Each structure stands twice: as C-alpha cells, then as structure tokens.
Amino acid sequence: MVRIFFVIVSLNIGLFATAETLLVEKKKFDVGTYVTEYGETIENVVFGYETFGELNADRSNAILVPHFFSGTSHIAGKYDENDKAVGYWDNLIGPGKAVDTNKFFVIGVDSLSNINALQKNVYTTGPASINPDTNKPYGMRFPRLTAVDLVRVQKSLLDSLGVKKLYVSMGASGGAVQSMQWSATYPDSVGRVIAIVPPGLKIPEFESAMMELWLDPIKLDKNWKGGEYYESEFPKGGLVSSLKLMTLNGTGYRFAREKFPSTTLDPCDPKKDHCLQTERNFINFMTKRAEGKVDGIDPNSVITMVDTYQTFDITNDIGKIKAEFLFILCQDDRIFNPNDALNSISLLKVAKPNTKVHYFSSDIGHLGAIRDVDRFESSIRSFLND
C-alpha cells in the first residue's frame, strides 16, 4: 500500500485543506483446483483482492470485507492517482477512519462469480471463465455455488497471508451474507461479524422472489440464448432492465421524490407510433446508471449470483457460532426488509444475548449502506474497539 497526499482547494472558504488518498494495488489469488460444496470440481480458480494497513506481529488485526451483489474488492483508495472514483467504502475505511487502517489490516476480496467479471481490475472465476473441458466460457454450465463456497476460497487466501483468525468479517448486503457465513463455516476463525443491511440469517421468501424477478429480463432477451452469448451479441437490453430493477429496489420513494421533484424530461408526440412512456427524470437516471455499468457485467453471473444468495441459510448453525455480532439495519430498506432480518436475528439473540442491532434511516434505502456511512460509523467504531 502506498499513500500519497494531494491538495484540495476549498473554493468556499478560500483555505487550503489537505486530504489523504490511499493508493492500493489489485492482486490476484490463485486457489487452484477447488471442489464446491455440491461436490463439483473447478480448475484454475482465482479471485482478486487488495489490502490496506499492516498485519500486526500476532496476526490478530485482520478485517475481511467481502462485497455486495454489484461490488468488487475495491473497498477504499484508488488504483492510480488519476482514477476518478475511490473504493466504495472510502469514507469508512482508511487511516483514522472508523475502520482504521493505521490499526487494522483490511482485506477486500472479489467473490467467486462476481457479476463484474468483464470489468478490468476484477479477478473472479464464474460463468464467464474458460471451461478447460471445452476451451469456451462455462456459461450456465458453471457449477452451482453457495455462500459456503464463497467463504471457503477466502479462507485459502487468509491461510496464505498467515491469518489464522479474523478480528472481524464485515460487509454490506451480499457482503453481510458472506461475513455471516464465515461465522458458521469457520466458527473458530472469526471473532466478530458486522452485517450491514443484511437479509438476516437466511434469505426470506419475499427477498428471494424479488431477486429472482431481476433475472427474467435477462432470460427473456433473445440474445441470452440459455447463456450461450459469449461469441455473439450480449443480452444488453435485458441486463439494463435487470439493473434498473435493482436500482428501483435499492433506492426508494423518498429518494425519487426529493431528487426528482419535476417529472417530465421530454414529452413525446402522442400522435407518433410507439410514443409512450415519455422520458422521465427518475427512470432516465436509472437507465443512465445501468448503461454506465453494463459493459463490465456478465449477465450469466448475475443469474448464478442470485442463486448463490438465495440458498444462504445459517439458521441451523446458530449453536456453533462463536463470533459476536453487530447488525446495522436500514429502516427504509426495500431490498432486505429490516423486520424480515430481525425475525431471524432474534433467534441468534436467544443464543447470544450480546448481539447488537443498530438502525439508521436513509432516503436512498438499501444503498444508504454505501452512501450514508456517517449514520452508522460510530457504532462500527465502538464495536471494533470494544
């Protein structure tokens, strides 16, 4: 990890302020041959990761941060000082921040079957990877994965780094799923779990169905062809629609109302054929957001990733879980309903009365887990330093 300093000129108050930006290197971890929970063998398994801070002498300060559905290992900093964007939790993770990289050794990881398989700086093994049996992408023949598989390969990385026990596993949404799965699969290897906007200890019925309906537009796109699109046109229209559904579910009424108080952008001529659905601000925002992401995303990986999350369920593992838990729930969450989450969290509370639950409110709902870090960072800071 390299740190550089740069100068921000504050135009409002005429003063110079200094801010620190982290530069981070993306690395690739070779798992080699991996046998899935369902017993299938995958060759040449790899995934990406990046680290922040230093591992201490007794290797007790490691924090693992798996990512949410559309995320990557890039949790903070920049790869290059010219990068426009920083990692998604740059407000949370860094020197002196709530997840203090002066104190902790923080590891971001790409999941297997990362939907951003086609994005540069993402390393993952999934449906878009080459099947050595055919020398073509697996497509829908890629072995079915569970959350257990996602964390098992992460364990190999930690072993290689000499980390025997995580201080914390933490993540938002799908990252919370993986963080929680850690406590069930490796009860002795994780001390604490921070699960932000999680589904609870399993994916409830409503959430499972909602995610499955994200997939229909992809499957309906004539270019999907059962997943065999790698040598032809991608099902881009279906993927854009799918991403718009995710944004719709991931935001909320208040966000749309406050951000887009006027509605119509471009009234079309009602006498013209197909002039329907006049362009409106919020739908236009969702379309542009989707189109900006679509080229890095592998549609088949969206399908397999939803399946992987749908099968998540650690309610039967409560008895063996040793980690302490902090849950951070968004009251306005339209993907993982906080009451659904609490329903299964209360089971954990019976076994572990010290389980903590923090609530926050956000006009942007589920996505507040990334944008509105200021509303829960103090509870993370306390939990980490307890």
Place this chain on the structure above:
Amino acid sequence: MVRIFFVIVSLNIGLFATAETLLVEKKKFDVGTYVTEYGETIENVVFGYETFGELNADRSNAILVPHFFSGTSHIAGKYDENDKAVGYWDNLIGPGKAVDTNKFFVIGVDSLSNINALQKNVYTTGPASINPDTNKPYGMRFPRLTAVDLVRVQKSLLDSLGVKKLYVSMGASGGAVQSMQWSATYPDSVGRVIAIVPPGLKIPEFESAMMELWLDPIKLDKNWKGGEYYESEFPKGGLVSSLKLMTLNGTGYRFAREKFPSTTLDPCDPKKDHCLQTERNFINFMTKRAEGKVDGIDPNSVITMVDTYQTFDITNDIGKIKAEFLFILCQDDRIFNPNDALNSISLLKVAKPNTKVHYFSSDIGHLGAIRDVDRFESSIRSFLND
C-alpha cells in the same frame, strides 16, 4: 339486476345460514366515434358496464366505480349462479353492505384499453381492437389515452342513463385515479370522491418508474415484436414476468413471511445444467397466479394502460374541484406509497380542509384494498351517509 337466494351449510356448527347472491348482467355501451384528449379520432368505441340497485326518482343516488389496473366492471355479484367467483368488491357492494345497493345505484365500468381485453365478459376499446383503417388490431398504433379520456367516455354512459351528477365516484388504485379525474374534468358532476390506495393527485416519480419496469419483460419477449403479435405467438413469457412484478409490488414482506413460512418446494440437482433458482413457495405462488390470468390479458394494453396512468396529474386542477374527498391509504402499500400520496393530498387539504384521510394496515399491502375491505368499510359507510 336479479337476486337469488342460496343456502350455505355451515359444517362447523350444524346450522343453516342464508346468504344472498346478486346476479348481474354485463352490458355494452356504444360510445361511437370518440376524439381523444390528444386530438385523435377512434371509431366504434365501446366499453362494458354493469349496474346494481335502482336509480331514484331525482337521479341523485348514482355511484360510479371505475376499476384498478387489472380489474374489470365486475365489482360485485355473479353473472351466473354457477360462477365460481364474485365481483372483486362483493364484500363492499351489495344490499345492506357499506355501499348499499338498496339505497344506491351503483355502476361498474370497464375502462378503455382494459388490459383484460381478451377475457370474456369484458368490453373495451384498445390496442387489441380492430383498426377500421387496416382491419387488423391497432397494436401500438392505438391512440395514446389519458385519464381524461377514460372518464369522458364514462360521462357519455351516465348521460345516456340520465345521471346528471354522481353522488360518488369511487375506486381503488387505478380506479381511484379515474374517480379523482372525474372531480377535475367534471367538477359539477360529482359530489364526492372515495380514493382507495391512490397515488395522490398525480403519479409520483418512483411509482411511475416502477410501473414502467413492469413493461420491460413484455418488450424484451421476442414474440412482442413491437406489438405486432396478434397473428402469431403472444409474448406470454414476458407477460407472466410482468404480472409477477405486479404481484411482488402489490403484496409485501409480511404476506410472504406469514403465508410461506417454509421456503423450498423442489430442490433441484445442483449438478444439472441450468439447475438454478430452486422452486420456492412464494415465487411459485406468483407464477401460478400470473399463469392463471395471462390468457385474458392483452400485453399491448398493459403497456398503454401504464402510460395512461403515468400521465395522470390533477394538481393544477385543485382550484376548480368541488367534490368532497375521502382518501383511504394503506400503510403497507408498496405500489402507491402513502407518504407520496399524502404529499399531494396535503395540497388539496389547503383548498378543502374537510378532506378526510383514513389509514389501514394490511400484510398484503396494496392488494389489501380488495381483500381487506373490513378495515375501511366503516369509514366509507360514514362518508356516504354523512
């Protein structure tokens, strides 16, 4: 209207109870040539209706009930005593019920562009109707309609029945939209409005976008072909997906959690190609519900109907509205958010301080407007008899 009596044997208590069922006749109203708000001419316009109760001597007891998005004119009773189902608001409308047909003359109407265009007992003019210029269905060439058009043709029916002023216009969801539009288009012709699970005085951005995303699966279906499917295979897969999105939005987390406590129906073999999305109870429920409806629904009409509702906006008509309003909002509504509705209702309250708002809770959210009549019928009864 004919009434028959039949006997229900209560197996539990061994007593006979009598219940009354209404028999109702579906009628067709010929509008003839109609010029839309946007200035386009449609020939041979028709729509269906049915009536309950009797118009009184001074013709002051008429209640108009336009329908919600997937509804029809069939608001109560049966067409035939062998019908399995009764009209959707049979619990609310009938002799002695909150909307008392011993007292009121109640009229259910099919909207123009009714999505159930292919269902027997539905009369409507829309994309599936024959375009006299081509002798083929209009498809997406059907003229663009607004909520104003929907109520204008209803006015012709009322004129023909001799009703100069409605006692009440009332409806749920899209039916509330039409009921409210009445007060803006014909301020002197409607005394009261009951708007149940309405969007407010216009369709907010979030709701507009949500409805538009219902359409993508239809448009992505290779059989849609820009709406030119009438002589070939229908875009059934896309329509099923669209209807599932409506059910997902129309119900809610609590419904899924309470009705489907166990999740998996049929664990598929993970080693099998395409074995993903193991069949689950809630998604299976939605699929079956959609497949049971799909044959009566015209996919193009779903598209045009969404557009019609998206353009609804009477916020600039508040000054001329004379009717008194009762709004009935569902706190758990995931289609028309009650706070979004209240946002524009408060504008009306400034002009009309007597505006009433009643809240109810329902595990089934938006659909509670049909299923959970018992939670708001007393406020309707009071408002009608005030």
